[in-house]
Amino acid sequence: MKNQYRSYQESLDFLYGMEKRYPDLIEIVKIGTTWEGRDIVLAKISKDVEQADTKPALLYTGTIHAREWIGHELALAFIEHITTHKDVDPVLEKALEESALYMVPCLNPDGYEYSRRHFSFWRKNRRKNHDGTYGVDLNRNFSIGFKKIKDTTSNVYGGEEPFSEAETRAIKAFVDTHENITIALDYHSQGNVFFPAHKFKHEAEIDGTDMNVIAANMNDEFEKVTGRKYGIHRGKPPAALISGSGREYYYSRGIKALVVEVGTKNIPDYMKSMSSSIHENIPALIRTFSEVVNFSEYAPRRVDEFRVEAVEPTSVTLVWKYEKRDDIFFEIYRSTKDKDACNERTKVGMAGGHTFTDTDLESSTNYHYTIRAVSKKSGYKSAFAPVVKARTALAEDEFFRFLFASKEGTGYVGQYTQETNRSHFGLNSLFVGINKHKGVCDAVVSFDLSSIPENAVIKSARFYLYPMNRVGAKIEKFGQWDLSLLEPESFSEISDFDEIEHAKAKGIIGQAIKSRQLTQGIWNFWEFSQRECELLQEEIVNRQAVFRIDGPKYLPDGEESQMMQFDIGYGKFGGGIHYRPMLDVKYTIEEKKEKLPATTCASIAKEGAKEGVLKSGFDTNGQKVYGYLNFDLSQLPDHESHVITQCALRIKNRNSFKKRSDIRFYVELAEVDEVGTYEDIRNREKIEYIGYEVAESDLVRKEYQYFNFDTLSKQVLDQMHQEGKTLKLVIKPTSALGAKKRITEWEEGAELIVKYIPKRRTAPAPVESVRISKEKGMIKLTWNRVEDDAIKGYYVVRNSFHPPKHFMDGVKLYGGKDTWTYDNFASFDKEKFYAVFSYDDVPNFSEAAMVRYDPLEKY
Ligand SMILES: [Zn+2]
Numbered sequence: 141m142k143n144q145y146r147s148y149q150e151s152l153d154f155l156y157g158m159e160k161r162y163p164d165l166i167e168i169v170k171i172g173t174t175w176e177g178r179d180i181v182l183a184k185i186s187k188d189v190e191q192a193d194t195k196p197a198l199l200y201t202g203t204i205h206a207r208e209w210i211g212h213e214l215a216l217a218f219i220e221h222i223t224t225h226k227d228v229d230p231v232l233e234k235a236l237e238e239s240a241l242y243m244v245p246c247l248n249p250d251g252y253e254y255s256r257r258h259f260s261f262w263r264k265n266r267r268k269n270h271d272g273t274y275g276v277d278l279n280r281n282f283s284i285g286f287k288k289i290k291d292t293t294s295n296v297y298g299g300e301e302p303f304s305e306a307e308t309r310a311i312k313a314f315v316d317t318h319e320n321i322t323i324a325l326d327y328h329s330q331g332n333v334f335f336p337a338h339k340f341k342h343e344a345e346i347d348g349t350d351m352n353v354i355a356a357n358m359n360d361e362f363e364k365v366t367g368r369k370y371g372i373h374r375g376k377p378p379a380a381l382i383s384g385s386g387r388e389y390y391y392s393r394g395i396k397a398l399v400v401e402v403g404t405k406n407i408p409d410y411m412k413s414m415s416s417s418i419h420e421n422i423p424a425l426i427r428t429f430s431e432v433v434n435f436s437e438y439a440p441r442r443v444d445e446f447r448v449e450a451v452e453p454t455s456v457t458l459v460w461k462y463e464k465r466d467d468i469f470f471e472i473y474r475s476t477k478d479k480d481a482c483n484e485r486t487k488v489g490m491a492g493g494h495t496f497t498d499t500d501l502e503s504s505t506n507y508h509y510t511i512r513a514v515s516k517k518s519g520y521k522s523a524f525a526p527v528v529k530a531r532t533a534l535a536e537d538e539f540f541r542f543l544f545a546s547k548e549g550t551g552y553v554g555q556y557t558q559e560t561n562r563s564h565f566g567l568n569s570l571f572v573g574i575n576k577h578k579g580v581c582d583a584v585v586s587f588d589l590s591s592i593p594e595n596a597v598i599k600s601a602r603f604y605l606y607p608m609n610r611v612g613a614k615i616e617k618f619g620q621w622d623l624s625l626l627e628p629e630s631f632s633e634i635s636d637f638d639e640i641e642h643a644k645a646k647g648i649i650g651q652a653i654k655s656r657q658l659t660q661g662i663w664n665f666w667e668f669s670q671r672e673c674e675l676l677q678e679e680i681v682n683r684q685a686v687f688r689i690d691g692p693k694y695l696p697d698g699e700e701s702q703m704m705q706f707d708i709g710y711g712k713f714g715g716g717i718h719y720r721p722m723l724d725v726k727y728t729i730e731e732k733k734e735k736l737p738a739t740t741c742a743s744i745a746k747e748g749a750k751e752g753v754l755k756s757g758f759d760t761n762g763q764k765v766y767g768y769l770n771f772d773l774s775q776l777p778d779h780e781s782h783v784i785t786q787c788a789l790r791i792k793n794r795n796s797f798k799k800r801s802d803i804r805f806y807v808e809l810a811e812v813d814e815v816g817t818y819e820d821i822r823n824r825e826k827i828e829y830i831g832y833e834v835a836e837s838d839l840v841r842k843e844y845q846y847f848n849f850d851t852l853s854k855q856v857l858d859q860m861h862q863e864g865k866t867l868k869l870v871i872k873p874t875s876a877l878g879a880k881k882r883i884t885e886w887e888e889g890a891e892l893i894v895k896y897i898p899k900r901r902t903a904p905a906p907v908e909s910v911r912i913s914k915e916k917g918m919i920k921l922t923w924n925r926v927e928d929d930a931i932k933g934y935y936v937v938r939n940s941f942h943p944p945k946h947f948m949d950g951v952k953l954y955g956g957k958d959t960w961t962y963d964n965f966a967s968f969d970k971e972k973f974y975a976v977f978s979y980d981d982v983p984n985f986s987e988a989a990m991v992r993y994d995p996l997e998k999y
Pocket residue numbers: 205208328329
């Protein structure tokens with residue numbers, strides 16, 4: 141298969157040939173000479189290419205690692221594509237006009253040729269080291285975080301000192317003299333994953349969202365072509381940070397820099413896999429090229445202090461800061477998914493002012509938002525505000541639980557690792573799939589359901605899992621990963637491979653993840669269908685739910701591994717509580733019913749009111765006769781700890797007429813004096829109609845008439861209940877044609893049917909006195925216990941950009957009953973904000989108790 145790839149000389153011939161054919165578009169520049177004397181070349185591409193350096197630019201580097209051939213091949217294919225599509229594709233045409241491309245197809249020509257001719261899996265360059273060994277890992281030879289290691293035979297030997305190599309010096313010199321570069325993509329293989337720059341800190345940078353979005357927007361293009369999605373691995377603390385990489389150097393120069401790891405093998409089957417990697421990357425490159433200008437000096441500046449102002453069950457209100465300008469508007473993006481694209485698919489609104497309310501959302505659901513400013517004149521867009529997370533409020537009858545996988549009940553079992561399977565529980569990560577050493581591996585994830593009441597009715601559920609590494613999934617388009625809820629009777633020992641592998645699935649949950657959709661660094665969730673929610677609900681009485689995740693069960697000939705690794709959030713290599721498998725369950729509970737009899741019934745006619753009889757219609761003079769009812773709401777259960785979910789008036793008529801007229805009856809929620817005068821009732825303050833009107837004809841057909849309270853009426857009822865008022869209803873007749881002597885009498889025993897559930901309405905008191913200290917090299921937070929029996933625990937989040945007002949707006953650090961927590965991954969030298977919330981069993985969250993960490997202060 142190697143023959144299908146181009147040699148370095150063929151590549152040079154191609155590039156110089158293109159320059160000759162398209163002199164206004166392409167210029168080939170020699171930027172250095174390798175140890176073995178080869179030219180390192182860069183292609184400048186832009187409309188009127190001599191103007192290239194005056195435009196914002198995208199830097200593309202390929203094959204810095206000798207064996208990673210994608211970078212080289214993709215560059216050549218992309219250049220070819222540009223020449224054939226520059227007059228066809230308006231996005232490309234516009235990008236070529238306003239921006240420039242700097243492409244180094246192969247930054248390691250010596251290593252590449254060595255890999256082509258002799259040793260396929262050679263990685264470094266071909267310098268002869270002082271001790272006679274060969275090669276420096278060029279991607280460890282840049283200055284940022286450079287580490288000198290002794291072993292010159294190591295595959296990651298970074299050289300004697302930063303920039304000791306001709307190749308890294310060449311690219312450094314170019315980058316240092318081209319401040320017009322705004323985005324850099326460094327192409328590698330393999331893993332189908334992006335690694336945006338991270339500055340060696342575990343915390344989010346202000347432009348972290350920019351880089352995630354660049355990657356996510358490329359993902360949308362991949363998906364269109366091949367159905368594939370790459371991971372975006374940033375935001376989670378990496379166990380080992382890469383020293384001396386090109387990416388971090390470019391980032392240190394103010395460039396948004398990302399490594400793109402393509403494919404599942406370094407030198408894959410060209411026709412089957414390499415070609416598809418190229419096909420999916422070309423539109424993605426065009427997309428990124430078109431964004432270059434938006435990160436340049438010509439673009440409007442980023443929005444400040446973008447945050448959640450308020451959440452309701454079906455809406456989220458966002459606010460931000462920006463100077464008042466008539467030539468700027470704002471685009472708002474929303475997704476329910478982690479690290480999603482910001483494009484037409486996810487754009488939910490535009491605003492001229494500094495606030496936006498996103499409506500018609502699902503209750504108690506997580507949403508991610510970001511925003512950019514757009515210039516009306518140029519159309520250029522700003523960089524993105526850091527992503528804000530919001531969770532819509534619970535609807536009135538709802539509760540939710542975040543259930544975290546239990547330590548003892550969560551691990552993986554391997555076919556060939558039976559002796560050690562027990563030790564995989566509560567530790568580091570889950571291996572799921574198959575490889576030569578471990579055989580078939582299944583994950584087991586257990587949740588304690590005892591905090592969900594037995595009469596719960598589950599309305600929705602999501603199972604969240606964080607994929608931490610997919611490098612072991614080496615086969616393109618092979619296998620799928622399924623989540624099953626296990627039948628508890630069908631196994632007895634969770635650490636026994638055979639028992640788990642053969643345990644009976646009560647149900648397979650949601651959609652399987654196909655191998656091409658396996659991403660690392662992006663939260664994945666399986667969404668339960670209604671039927672699957674019922675299956676989970678059945679497990680509440682057992683107080684536990686055990687899930688299995690399993691992948692492919694065999695390997696094609698000659699293949700070694702199709703294994704996926706998910707985080708468990710426990711153990712030294714687990715990412716902590718923020719990365720623990722989680723079950724997000726929304727439920728309601730069975731309603732109780734109360735029937736309230738009317739306290740007073742009356743009929744109010746022109747000639748006077750009459751208590752004890754309920755009539756309405758038209759009298760002999762054609763004057764209206766009103767029915768009046770009231771209900772004593774104090775018989776309902778306590779307002780503070782109960783919520784009314786439904787309410788209806790049920791009445792029955794005593795008489796009906798054979799010959800029907802057009803009379804219809806309305807029930808009104810009204811404000812009137814107790815059984816007042818005819819004038820009073822005619823001047824009543826109408827609040828809302830209850831349900832739909834009833835026609836005379838209905839009186840014959842139906843035994844009872846039901847008038848259902850709508851949302852507003854229910855709110856009024858609720859308010860009256862709280863204030864200890866009496867509910868007053870008026871039955872009013874209408875007739876379009878005019879009527880006389882048509883009085884309907886209603887039976888006594890009219891009832892108000894109220895359905896309700898026990899649920900606390902108000903949040904507990906906020907936490908007081910949050911204090912910061914430093915302990916064991918970590919930031920520690922301590923707060924005072926809130927004395928309130930309703931409190932179930934405290935929830936702590938960190939936000940690197942603004943004080944979190946909402947419990948979802950940041951990285952979760954703690955949830956539980958303690959009054960302290962460590963922030964394991966926070967650096968001492970960066971400002972940040974913490975918020976502690978107390979919560980009850982609904983949960984209702986208190987106001988945030990905020991504290992700011994100041995790097996200059998002594999703690
Ligand atoms: Zn590489």
